[in-house]
Amino acid sequence: RRPVFLDCDTGIDDAVALAYLLASPSIELVGVGTVSGNIDSATAARNTLDLLALAGRTDIPVAVGAHDHLSHGYGGGATHVHGENGIGGVTLPTATRAPEDASAVDLLLELSHRHAGDLHLLTIGPVTNIALALAADPSLPERISGVTAMGGAALCAGNITPVAEANIANDPEAAATMLDAAWDITLVPLDVTMEHTLGEEDREALLASANPFTRAVGEMLDHYFDFYRPIYGERGCALHDPLAAAIAVGDGVTATRAPRVPVIVDTTSGPGRGQTIADLRGQRPRPRDHDGVRTRIVLEVDRPLGPHLVDTLTR
Ligand code: BDR
Numbered sequence: 255r256r257p258v259f260l261d262c263d264t265g266i267d268d269a270v271a272l273a274y275l276l277a278s279p280s281i282e283l284v285g286v287g288t289v290s291g292n293i294d295s296a297t298a299a300r301n302t303l304d305l306l307a308l309a310g311r312t313d314i315p316v317a318v319g320a321h322d323h324l325s326h327g328y329g330g331g332a333t334h335v336h337g338e339n340g341i342g343g344v345t346l347p348t349a350t351r352a353p354e355d356a357s358a359v360d361l362l363l364e365l366s367h368r369h370a371g372d373l374h375l376l377t378i379g380p381v382t383n384i385a386l387a388l389a390a391d392p393s394l395p396e397r398i399s400g401v402t403a404m405g406g407a408a409l410c411a412g413n414i415t416p417v418a419e420a421n422i423a424n425d426p427e428a429a430a431t432m433l434d435a436a437w438d439i440t441l442v443p444l445d446v447t448m449e450h451t452l453g454e455e456d457r458e459a460l461l462a463s464a465n466p467f468t469r470a471v472g473e474m475l476d477h478y479f480d481f482y483r484p485i486y487g488e489r490g491c492a493l494h495d496p497l498a499a500a501i502a503v504g505d506g507v508t509a510t511r512a513p514r515v516p517v518i519v520d521t522t523s524g525p526g527r528g529q530t531i532a533d534l535r536g537q538r539p540r541p542r543d544h545d546g547v548r549t550r551i552v553l554e555v556d557r558p559l560g561p562h563l564v565d566t567l568t569r
């Protein structure tokens with residue numbers, strides 16, 4: 255089983271991604287770091303610990319990461335999307351377990367040594383912890399087998415500004431640092447995540463599950479569906495983080511169009527701040543100077559994630 259480290263800001267769709275990872279037999283979730291984004295990093299860790307306890311997975315270490323981003327403080331989260339507690343107002347049984355004493359950065363570095371060469375890094379929040387880990391130990395990429403990151407918008411509108419996606423815009427400098435590092439990155443942007451949804455029937459199937467984590471996911475989605483209703487014209491939601499998780503796992507959904515192109519992040523202070531600029535000219539016969547580019551940006555996958563996700567969470 256391939257070891258995976260998850261960095262997240264739990265978060266409703268983060269919780270769905272976590273449920274999917276736990277239900278995926280080909281990977282082993284070996285650690286979780288949290289970062290402020292949807293909610294502050296300490297609450298994200300609390301949510302993650304409570305969800306893991308619900309799944310009976312108290313063996314997976316959870317470490318609190320950065321509260322503030324590289325260039326600015328935590329902005330108060332996305333409670334209109336994810337609820338006041340980050341998980342749609344759902345109250346979970348409180349896990350007795352506390353987060354690790356180590357920070358998310360230290361946990362990631364430690365696990366990168368323990369699983370050197372094998373550890374896959376999956377990021378589904380702002381990547382502040384990853385930038386801090388690279389600063390603390392620039393040799394980290396040598397021990398990471400690959401990175402899958404939910405973030406960005408290549409050819410579509412943003413979701414937090416007209417051009418920027420939330421995970422990137424919450425810490426553009428950190429995202430630029432991650433994209434510059436010497437590792438293979440698969441970036442999963444809004445272009446593709448917005449195409450994958452769950453609807454009311456799926457939610458009912460989750461609520462009917464015997465698995466308490468799956469039922470909790472069904473409850474949380476109620477709040478998430480309210481947010482997405484005006485966007486899709488009916489109750490439902492986008493599967494941002496679950497799609498990145500599924501691509502990282504590689505069992506059910508495969509990227510069919512994922513060009514390897516340079517992606518830069520706008521770190522200026524103007525209206526473009528946080529935009530991901532993917533040089534898709536590289537899909538035409540490409541200039542040689544694109545050689546060495548290690549970022550793929552996912553633009554299409556082979557099947558809808560929704561049915562596979564519901565199947566995985568309810569079996
Ligand atoms: C991303 O932002 C967060 O709100 C979601 O959890 C997801 O990681 C989508 O832009």
Ligand code: CA
Nearest residue numbers: 265268378379
């Ligand atoms: Ca997230």
